[in-house]
Amino acid sequence: MYRLITVALLSALLPGAGVLAAPPAAPPANPIDKLYAQVTPSLVAVQYTLDTELGRRDLCEGGVVVSSDGMVIAPLAMFAPVIPDVQMKDFKIIVPRHLAEPREVNAIFLGRDERTGLAVLKPQSSEGVKWVPVNFQEIPIQVGEPVISVGLLPKAAGYRSYVSRSRVAAEIHGAVPLMLVASGQLTVTGSVVLDAQGQAIGFVNATAGQQILLNDNQNRLAAIINPPTFFVPTSDFRLTLKDPPVAGHPMKLPWIGLPQVASLRKDVAQFFHLENQPAVEIGDVIPGSPGDLAGLKRGMKIVKLNGQPLQCGDDPNDVAQIFARKILRMKVGQKITLSVLTDSNQPLKQVTVTLGERPPGVSTAKRFYDDALGLAVRQIVFADTYVRKLPADQKGVIVALLKPQGPAQVAKLQDEDLILQMNGKPVTGVEEFKKDFQQLRRTQPQEPIVFVVLRQGQEQTVRIEAPQ
Amino acid sequence: MACSAAHGPNSRKQGLLAWGPGVLLLCLGLLSGCGSLPWAEPFPAATPRRVVEVTQLIFPAVVRLDVAKEVYRQGKRSVERGIGSGVIIDAQGHILTNYHVAGRATQIDITLANKERVKGRLIGDDHWTDLAVVQMDMDEIHRRHISFNWATMGRSDNLVPGEVVMAVGTPFGLARTMTLGVISNADRTFYDVAPHLRIDGEYETGEFSNWIQMDTPINPGNSGGPLVDMNGKVIGINTRGGGQNLNFAVPIDTAREVVRAILRTATPEHKGYVERSDLGLDLMPLQGLETFYNIDINHGVLINSVERGSPADKAGVRSQDILLAINDHPVNVRFPEQIAPARKMIADLPVGSTVILTLRRGSRVLKLPVKTWRLLSAVGEERELKRWGMSVRQITPAYAAEHQLDDTLGAIVTTMSPGLPASKAELRPGDIIRRVNGKVVRDVDAIAGLYRQTLTQKDGLVLLQVQRGRGLQSFVLKLSGAEDDPDAAAPVPLPEGTAPPR
Numbered sequence: 001m002y003r004l005i006t007v008a009l010l011s012a013l014l015p016g017a018g019v020l021a022a023p024p025a026a027p028p029a030n031p032i033d034k035l036y037a038q039v040t041p042s043l044v045a046v047q048y049t050l051d052t053e054l055g056r057r058d059l060c061e062g063g064v065v066v067s068s069d070g071m072v073i074a075p076l077a078m079f080a081p082v083i084p085d086v087q088m089k090d091f092k093i094i095v096p097r098h099l100a101e102p103r104e105v106n107a108i109f110l111g112r113d114e115r116t117g118l119a120v121l122k123p124q125s126s127e128g129v130k131w132v133p134v135n136f137q138e139i140p141i142q143v144g145e146p147v148i149s150v151g152l153l154p155k156a157a158g159y160r161s162y163v164s165r166s167r168v169a170a171e172i173h174g175a176v177p178l179m180l181v182a183s184g185q186l187t188v189t190g191s192v193v194l195d196a197q198g199q200a201i202g203f204v205n206a207t208a209g210q211q212i213l214l215n216d217n218q219n220r221l222a223a224i225i226n227p228p229t230f231f232v233p234t235s236d237f238r239l240t241l242k243d244p245p246v247a248g249h250p251m252k253l254p255w256i257g258l259p260q261v262a263s264l265r266k267d268v269a270q271f272f273h274l275e276n277q278p279a280v281e282i283g284d285v286i287p288g289s290p291g292d293l294a295g296l297k298r299g300m301k302i303v304k305l306n307g308q309p310l311q312c313g314d315d316p317n318d319v320a321q322i323f324a325r326k327i328l329r330m331k332v333g334q335k336i337t338l339s340v341l342t343d344s345n346q347p348l349k350q351v352t353v354t355l356g357e358r359p360p361g362v363s364t365a366k367r368f369y370d371d372a373l374g375l376a377v378r379q380i381v382f383a384d385t386y387v388r389k390l391p392a393d394q395k396g397v398i399v400a401l402l403k404p405q406g407p408a409q410v411a412k413l414q415d416e417d418l419i420l421q422m423n424g425k426p427v428t429g430v431e432e433f434k435k436d437f438q439q440l441r442r443t444q445p446q447e448p449i450v451f452v453v454l455r456q457g458q459e460q461t462v463r464i465e466a467p468q
Numbered sequence: 469m470a471c472s473a474a475h476g477p478n479s480r481k482q483g484l485l486a487w488g489p490g491v492l493l494l495c496l497g498l499l500s501g502c503g504s505l506p507w508a509e510p511f512p513a514a515t516p517r518r519v520v521e522v523t524q525l526i527f528p529a530v531v532r533l534d535v536a537k538e539v540y541r542q543g544k545r546s547v548e549r550g551i552g553s554g555v556i557i558d559a560q561g562h563i564l565t566n567y568h569v570a571g572r573a574t575q576i577d578i579t580l581a582n583k584e585r586v587k588g589r590l591i592g593d594d595h596w597t598d599l600a601v602v603q604m605d606m607d608e609i610h611r612r613h614i615s616f617n618w619a620t621m622g623r624s625d626n627l628v629p630g631e632v633v634m635a636v637g638t639p640f641g642l643a644r645t646m647t648l649g650v651i652s653n654a655d656r657t658f659y660d661v662a663p664h665l666r667i668d669g670e671y672e673t674g675e676f677s678n679w680i681q682m683d684t685p686i687n688p689g690n691s692g693g694p695l696v697d698m699n700g701k702v703i704g705i706n707t708r709g710g711g712q713n714l715n716f717a718v719p720i721d722t723a724r725e726v727v728r729a730i731l732r733t734a735t736p737e738h739k740g741y742v743e744r745s746d747l748g749l750d751l752m753p754l755q756g757l758e759t760f761y762n763i764d765i766n767h768g769v770l771i772n773s774v775e776r777g778s779p780a781d782k783a784g785v786r787s788q789d790i791l792l793a794i795n796d797h798p799v800n801v802r803f804p805e806q807i808a809p810a811r812k813m814i815a816d817l818p819v820g821s822t823v824i825l826t827l828r829r830g831s832r833v834l835k836l837p838v839k840t841w842r843l844l845s846a847v848g849e850e851r852e853l854k855r856w857g858m859s860v861r862q863i864t865p866a867y868a869a870e871h872q873l874d875d876t877l878g879a880i881v882t883t884m885s886p887g888l889p890a891s892k893a894e895l896r897p898g899d900i901i902r903r904v905n906g907k908v909v910r911d912v913d914a915i916a917g918l919y920r921q922t923l924t925q926k927d928g929l930v931l932l933q934v935q936r937g938r939g940l941q942s943f944v945l946k947l948s949g950a951e952d953d954p955d956a957a958a959p960v961p962l963p964e965g966t967a968p969p970r
Binding site (some may be wrong): 195259260262264265267270271272281283284298299386387388389421424425447448450452456457458459460461463 | 498528750756788869893933938939941943
């Protein structure tokens with residue numbers, strides 16, 4: 001009954017979107033039917049269980065099979081780098097079936113690819129499943145060209161595929177070098193975009209504000225109520241298809257050590273005689289980073305990368321983001337040459353930088369949770385020391401989660417507090433914290449625990465009543 | 469005034485003996501400035517008659533204040549108008565009110581109880597206690613033969629919950645409004661919910677005394693008006709309304725000291741002020757921590773944090789030390805209510821004096837000499853840089869500590885005028901200008917000087933090096949039609965009869 005209501009709702013929500021509720025029994029009669037039938041077997045949903053200290057929740061979004069062994073790409077948004085890897089469990093590839101329950105295939109998470117904004121999974125076993133990959137093509141796309149997108153309806157509609165016609169309305173050049181705007185509606189995030197000839201030319205990746213979950217329990221149809229209007233061409237994610245992440249080996253990303261790079265505004269560029277030359281200004285250099293070792297300094301203006309002028313987007317302020325993304329798509333150990341202006345009257349200086357490896361982020365940081373205290377802590381990472389102006393080798397653990405109304409929250413411990421001491425003993429890392437904490441609870445179960453934390457540059461003493 | 473002069477600090481108990489209820493209001497209404505009823509009891513019954521008598525006594529001393537205040541908005545120095553209350557406290561026409569009513573005032577109009585209106589001037593202010601002192605234009609008072617009454621300040625150290633009190637003021641502009649209630653708590657602290665209160669989100673306040681909490685209705689416009697006991701004496705200045713009958717007044721004992729300090733330091737040219745000492749310590753009550761630190765109950769106070777670069781930091785004081793005594797005077801803070809008095813103990817030390825702190829560090833007891841410095845707000849002096857279209861503020865040590873800045877060099881952008889160079893260059897409030905045309909900015913005086921130099925630049929291009937977050941960034945201001953404007957960046961002359969800010 002619910003499904004009937006859902007289909008009725010969908011018909012009302014998607015006027016002109018060409019919703020095809022059931023695959024035709026006879027061979028497709030028109031090109032859209034044909035394209036729909038061609039792509040449907042390649043569309044899957046990807047799901048994992050987010051297993052946090054406070055509870056479990058299944059998250060599901062659309063994905064596309066890209067290889068005959070079942071490799072699937074999906075928007076990175078659902079696998080955001082701030083989510084600890086250890087909290088993502090029970091990966092599944094959900095294969096929709098006509099007039100039958102979708103088939104759930106256990107999957108392996110290959111990893112995130114921040115270069116392209118994708119996550120990649122593959123099935124643990126392909127037994128009984130025939131994977132039909134989409135062959136993405138790098139074909140120039142013209143404004144005005146008609147396009148067709150095919151994606152999956154939410155779980156509430158049985159993950160059935162649906163199709164929508166649209167037209168390329170504009171090109172946007174920004175941090176993502178080329179993004180295309182559709183004049184009509186596209187199908188849900190995680191859909192394939194085809195040209196009139198049926199060639200797969202792009203992917204509907206997640207954009208800010210777009211609902212991506214296909215199994216949102218609060219609003220079952222959230223993913224299609226506000227349909228996407230942007231897609232990226234194959235060239236944007238070709239890197240992932242050629243060089244996908246490897247399971248258990250987080251992708252090594254290049255790092256130059258310039259955390260504050262700003263696009264040079266037009267009037268500042270004129271002041272430094274850099275008219276019509278896109279440039280970025282170095283705002284900060286991490287000591288000991290590749291940029292620092294190469295001699296880059298605050299205030300220098302980068303004008304060229306490997307002899308090529310920096311690229312300017314539609315908005316001049318995008319230069320810095322485009323530059324950062326270019327670096328991100330390079331290799332660790334790669335040598336690059338930056339042409340920098342040190343002073344307005346000086347010739348450009350050539351600086352060669354050997355790209356290092358980006359320091360680990362929070363997704364791989366070790367964690368420890370104590371339910372009685374209602375407190376999860378995690379290992380300190382480079383970004384934590386940078387924002388707090390602390391030395392890179394600063395010891396301590398970061399408050400990662402506070403259970404609502406738990407003793408730690410009631411005692412006014414705060415998210416992102418850096419715990420420096422526990423009962424007078426310096427905290428060095430998560431393992432030591434865990435060991436000392438458990439010993440304290442064993443030997444002094446009735447005694448309060450006293451933390452010294454660093455919060456906004458000031459030390460604070462926090463006394464937590466012994467959990468009973 | 470004669471009748472009130474007989475009431476000393478212990479007048480409640482003495483008064484009960486000295487004055488019988490039969491001694492009626494012989495002098496009431498005959499003597500201007502009669503600040504209290506001619507009898508005093510510890511907690512006189514708030515009979516209908518008593519309430520009326522106290523109201524009649526206090527009304528003539530309460531004024532309405534219409535204030536124009538100095539504010540910086542959209543890159544310009546301008547004024548903001550508001551209405552508040554005040555209470556006349558002496559024959560010289562001094563009026564006690566709140567800082568958030570009359571602090572930074574450039575123009576004050578005073579409406580007396582007899583509905584006469586006179587000009588006033590700001591004598592001094594103190595945002596730390598949210599108090600200000602205003603004086604009526606006494607020449608005008610004499611010239612126009614205007615009479616006025618003044619109230620007597622009582623005591624606030626012996627108030628008890630349940631005692632009946634009244635508030636008088638100008639809620640929503642409705643002058644001479646009396647409301648009645650009781651003291652709900654005579655020693656209220658907000659330490660647990662908001663350890664550091666701010667006025668307008670900026671100016672530190674409520675640090676050095678606890679509050680009188682009462683259920684007497686208070687509304688906007690009541691601020692600065694008196695809270696009066698049933699002896700007709702002012703026991704507090706109505707300051708904060710918390711809604712649902714939770715209202716708060718600054719105790720008169722705090723106000724009395726502030727008034728004295730302001731009147732002592734005020735000159736015709738400069739505002740009066742309260743000078744306080746600072747050591748750079750954030751104190752924390754020890755309740756529940758005594759066992760952990762192995763100390764006796766109600767013995768010492770925990771040093772929660774030490775401000776970087778402060779006198780205590782330089783002297784080697786560390787967070788987690790227990791401060792036991794200052795110059796051998798014990799400092800004991802077990803409960804949150806004891807925090808404000810401990811802060812006041814430090815604030816009352818002579819500025820620049822060397823004091824000996826007795827500290828407990830682990831099992832050791834240390835004595836460290838520390839030279840106090842003057843307590844400064846995180847809110848620094850503000851300047852208007854008119855042609856740049858922005859206002860800037862001094863970076864004080866407290867601001868630098870709060871924002872984790874490495875030093876106090878530069879000037880903070882506070883506001884900008886839309887369409888003028890700073891706004892066009894996309895500067896933002898909170899940016900710190902470190903250099904102007906390559907020259908280091910030390911403080912607001914320096915930036916004002918550099919600003920003036922740029923006004924005569926032929927090309928009209930000003931290169932700013934700005935710190936935004938942890939990054940440095942260049943900005944260029946394009947000044948159109950550069951011309952000499954020597955008065956720019958200097959304090960704008962204030963209206964006649966108003967003392968400039970100190």
